[in-house]
Amino acid sequence: MKKEMYRKILMVALCIVMVFAMAACGGGGSSTGDSSGGSNASTETTGGGEPSAPATTDKTEILVGFAAPLTGPLAIFMGPTPWVEALCLDAINNQNGGILVDGKQLPIRVIYADTESDSNKAMEAATKLVTQDKVDILVGAWTPVGANPISAVAERYEIPAFTFGAPEESWLEGGPYKWATGMHFNYDLLCTDIINMWNKLDTNKKVGFVLDTDVDGATGREVYTRMLEGTEYEIFDPGAYTIGTTDFTSMISKLKEANVEIITADMITPDFTTFWKQCHQYGYIPKVCTINKGMHYEADVENLGDDGGNGITFSSLWDKNFPFSSPLLGMSATEIADLWQSENEGFYPYSIGYDVAMYDILNDVLTRAGTLDKATLLDAILATDIDTVFGNLSFNENQCMVVPAIATQWLPGETFPFEKKVVSSETFPAIPSYDPIIIPATTQK
Amino acid sequence: MQGVRKNNYTKSLAILVIVIVLFFLPQYGSDYAISIGVLIFLYISLGQMWNLLGGYSGLVSLGQQIFVGIGGYTAALVTEVWHQSIAVSLVVAAGVSLVFAFIISFPIFKMRGVYFTIGTWIVSEALLVFFRNWKFVNYDAGYNITIAYRIPMSQIYHGALVIGIGSVVLVYLILRSRMGLALMSMRDNEGAAEVRGVRLYRTKLYCFVISSVYTAITGVVLYLNIAYIKPGAAFGIDWTVCMVFIVVIGGLGTIEGPIIGAVVYVILRQYLYSFPGISMVILGAVAVAIILLMPKGIMGAIHKKFGVEVFSVRRRIDERLEDGS
Amino acid sequence: MELFVQSVISGILLGGLYAAIGVGLSLVFGIMGLTNIAHGSLMILASFFIMILSQQATGSVILSLILTLAIMAAISGLAQGFLVNRVLDKGAEPALLVTFGIAIIIQNALQLAFGADFKSIASPFASINVVNSKWVVITGEYLLNFIISVAVIFALHFIVRKTWFGRSIRAASSSVVAAELMGINTKRTYVLTMSLATMTGCIGGLLVGQTFGFYSYSGMSYLIIAFGVVVIGGMGSIVGTLLGGVILGVAQLLGAYFFGSGVQILIGYLTLLVILTLRPRGLLSNMTRK
Structure with missing residues (x-):
């Protein structure tokens, strides 16, 4: 009998552990739903569901979620990304003192989630950024493997997303998009x-x-x-x-x-x-x-x-001979490429252009929006008309800006x-x- | 005698409570908890089905991604190209995978042991190349399953829940049935089982077909969740790596094993997002470490230490005798 | 017609390379019944070592290969001794997961260390054609690959068949208990077998690195080729691997000749499946362990 009791207790304990693990797995997440706190997500106002009017006063930073191929065959595109990030965030956060959002100067922080160069994992990574880290804007990149599933996540959770580095035609197969936008090249x-x-x-x-x-x-x-x-x-x-x-x-x-x-x-x-x-x-x-x-x-x-x-x-x-420059960095394409070559080994990779353009656009959009409300942010993205390292960029009717x-x-x-x-x-x-x-x-x- | 019954009663109640708690998760859980729940339940199902093959039938397959891919592609074609409902895609996925499992069972069931293992992988790679060259499925470009953008996550969650719990129930019922007995005897000694009248080929075939069809149905919901399918991802060996991880880490040949394995796998992966770049190295190291510490998986270690089983498929004669004494 | 002859010849020569990739796998399976998923990744790891050593330390591919053989024998021996040996008697699945784990670790560690870009090892024979007639071209690279592969396979065959070490590993493969009774330390034999198998993988890695080039992730795609040639040859049959390689190579190129390059790889796989259906234990399986 004693043995029986022992077993029973253990079994119930095991069940409880399982419930705990399963229901509370996102546990961190489910508690952030009501109270603030939670794991590495910064404080956020609303739980899931509809984007209601946010009281952004308690925000301390603007979160950009970048679902990117950090490992796998596509990781080659990410080579210069940390370098560009350091350069651009220094310009935004230190030199400009952040971006004015709802009357407060907030710095931008980029959170990465690894897509492992795989479309299945890309969806998982982007979902984690949106639901757990509660990023304000989702960025996804490189080939349809990255751009398409990340755009799908943006549509599902209704969050503004900016994707780049795929052919416009294949990106549009997942459209028409409402929340996802793109900066892609066109095959024609x-x-x-x-x-x-x-x-x-x-x-x-x-x-x-x-x-x-x-x-x-x-x-x-x-x-x-x-x-x-x-x-x-x-x-x-x-x-x-x-x-x-x-x-x-x-x-x-x-x-x-x-x-x-x-x-x-x-x-x-x-x-x-x-x-x-x-x-x-x-x-x-x-x-x-x-x-x-x-x-x-x-x-x-x-x-x-x-x-x-x-x-x-x-x-x-992208090429360093493009006669254009980045408004954020105040540098021409040639200057950026030369700076890369002086600080790194080897010939400059073309993905620098995309990364710099992304920060140019993010900076411009957030400055114009002046708020982190999702709908306003989306409108601001779609109204983009900017001169950057690709020349003048604005969105076409498919929510895509076509780069050379x-x-x-x-x-x-x-x-x-x-x-x-x-x-x-x-x-x-x-x-x-x-x-x-x-x-x-x-x-x- | 009474103790056993009481034990069963408590157990059933506990399971019922868990199911109810999980069923209402969308009401109180965050979006994140729901999305994790979806993954866990679907991976439980994948794990259970791989376990049915690898853990019980002795069919170690590296090709179950075939059926994940078939399920996913059916979902894409039915909803995106033919504009039919998701229910139709479930039925079609079951049908297609049933036929396909039967067809490939002829060649691959001739292979034994490691030949079967590698044969299934070759079938899956062949199918991957075939899909890449097949106009009907849009070559390598794949599909966006646009209908899935607008399905509320709570519905996908409930679908996943049903599939996850269904897989546990299905495996439990199979193991409690005559076929289960046959499987156990086969696992312990194939030759002896055959002498005692177990039809090896038929039993294995049934297991393979059931596992394949259920994996395909899981694949439909998996790809409704992912919303974008492409041959390289759909027929990727990654699916099987994750099934093997879940089953072996959790505990091979147990029903609880894949459940624990799926929870560990999904949560570990989520946790590893905080270590971008080195996450996969850690995942590999964790897999190796767990297996070295607990060669029979987490459930095996628990069972050995405490003698606990949640879903026992044993006939309880020995315990009754023990109790009576 | 020229193209047909060319396809057959290129296929045979390419098959030699495939066999070099696979033969280590066959040995490991034949001796310890292990499905070694890490074989492809170990091979690519060797490619990286050879490339880095020859570029930055030795300046010579041959010298780098010798160093790499030693390094890889040590690495794989340690992995076998400390990781795989411990789970080998626990059934197929735990060992499968351990080798999966090792493969994943190697792939991702390589990317962390050397980046995601495409690498290759310079080949002195890349631009030399041995036969360059209107009818048929035999490239120095392919011919050299084939010769090296055949040499490796026959050397391995000789080691397994004729030396004391070979006898001890064959003894361990036929009966662990009997071998141990005879004073053979089977675990040590396994370590040596794994080292030997990985050393053949090093040579495969060199040839692949020179002929095709590699990423940190190439291991898995070469692994499926390796498995293919090994199963049709008969798991554990060393000479069978060469036959398997040639069959796969010729099947792929004739597939391209008859049906176009799109289905080249598919025809290769289908040929494997047909042969396996007809001969479920491979063509030459003499050393196979149940």
Whole structure:
């Protein structure tokens, strides 16, 4: 009997522990619902549900929740983010003394949650930022894997969100949005500049597709086919390939046989590295090779070996030669990129531009809104009309601001083995461009 | 004799109270508590179903993400492309996964042990590549499940609750049934079980099909919660890593194990958000550490120390005798 | 026709590389019945060591490889001795989770240490073609990969079949109790087996690093290839791994030849599944442990 009692007590205790664990798991959260306090969330006025009129007097900071790929394959985009954050928050919080919100100067604090470069985890991370940390504005970034699920969370919890770094077309598949906004590039414009660049070069006008089955590849196929129809260009499509393919023998032979002189590839860096190396091994070097997605980083181009990357063209999403500047930092694009290079190792990554623009816009929006009320904040975001490192940005009817994606070429440089040059920018004419060159025959072995 | 009955009575009451407390969570809990609850219940279900295979049938699968993906894609296609209701997507998911589980059972049930383990993973990778190349499911671009933006979280929570509790009940009933006995005997000694008339193939097949269909239904609700699906995420090995974590950490071959494992997994992950960048290193280290300290999982350690079981699937003959003495 | 011949030849050579990736896995499974999920990540860890050592310390890939072999043998031996050995007799699942855990730790630690960008190891043979006719091209890189892989596999076969160490690990694999009665310390044998298997993984890591390049996260994608070649060869059969690799390589490239590059990988997987359906224990399984 005694043993029985002992067991019973333990069992009940176990049940209680389980209830405690399950119901109170968000425990921290459920207590913040009524009283203030709670874990690392700053004090917030309303529990869940409708955004009612906030009494912001007890706010001590403006919380920006950034659901970002801190780990995983997309983490490469986050390389310069801490550097940019330090620079921009110093400008906002220390030099300007914060932002005036409901009559009080509040500093901005950015809270990160790791999406692990995975769309499932991105949703979890963004939900945690919104419901637990109770951030005032949600930021999500890089590729549809980040932008789309984070926008979904914004719609669900009705919180203003700002996403960036994906193709506008694929981001809009999740729309129409009410609370989510975006700063993305547009595939039509991207392809327009690429084709303009091809026009400047002397080729047989045969375009070969080397596109993956990913969303960018599918979009690229659709847009290129539409744009090249009825022009002097002839398309050769050997079919999409699957990401992670290790041998491109078949693809390369078909391209070679069809005498394709212009390759337009949509490949991630490892796939392109393998593909391009095998092209050289099979003695097939097209006159023009335009690569989207991979080859944004100078280190990747160096990785192609000796002279392998010389003359490769790609769509640059930001470049230091953009003749624009950041109002928050009071620095031009060139100055920002040079500052990065003087304080860090290597060639500046283009994602600096996106990060700086994000802080420019955040600063501008919060200053104009003057409150953290969600609806007002959203209106302020949508009314944005700002000159930043991408030039003038404002939202279109899809709640998206379209940033430049222009044709660029890797050429041997002075400071670094390779440096990029804008070679066609007709969609954003304010950006100066140079003439492209055909891939030098000397790269052939 | 009486002690046992009393014990059962208290136990049932306690469980009932827990269920009621959990059912009304949306009324008093914060948004955060609700979102955590959703994850916990869905992961309990994933864990229970993996446990049914790995813990009871000896079928260690690395391919149960197949059915998470099928469920998720059904939800996306039915609601987003054909504009039907969520109920329809549940039915379709069950049907599709039933058929698919039967079809793949022919090849993969020929494989034994580790061949089965790897065979299931290869099936899942093949399906991933197939979906990436399949126009019908929008290639690799996937879908936004826009209908899910507007579903109140309390409804998703209740769906998850039903699925989570349903998985526990389902596994409990299976184990208390004839099939459960067959499973136990199989787990203890496959050869002996077969000699005593247990139909190995059929029992394993039933388990596999039940587990797969229920995982697919869980997948529907998982993706209603996530609201964005893409082949790489839907058929990612990450799902199985999390199932293995939940089951092995909680306690393999027990009903309580996946419940404890899911609670630990979800809360640990939430806690680790405070350590951006190194969170996954810590998660891996915690998994290894727990297994080294408690090779039979948390439930195994508790059971060994205190002899407590919440959901006992044992026939209580021995205890009655013990009591009478 | 040229393309067909080219595909078959490239497929065979590529298969050699696949086999080098997988053979360590086969050995570990054959000897201790462990499904080692960490194999791919250990291989990528070796790639990182070779890259860093050759760039910053030794300046020579060969020297770096030798150092890395020693380092990785130590790391994997320690992991086996202190982590995996403890759960090995507790059933398949705890060991599975431990190796999952190790894989996750390695991947993420590598990213913390070296960043998320794409890396590769410079290859002196990248631009040399051994045969460069109109009919068929054989690249120096692929041929060298194949030769090294075959050498590694036969060396391993020799070690397992002909040396005292090999006899002791085979004894441990056929009966733990009998082996221990004969005075063989099976746990120590397991440690040595894991070290040996990881050393083959180092060579796989070098070849992968030179031929394809790698991320800190590449481990998992190479792991599935490794598992594939090992199961069709027959778990535990070392020579079978080579056969498995060649089958997978040829299947992928012929898949691309007949159906296009999009389904290249899919055809590879389907071939694996068909072979496994017909021969559920692989093609050559002689050393398999139940």
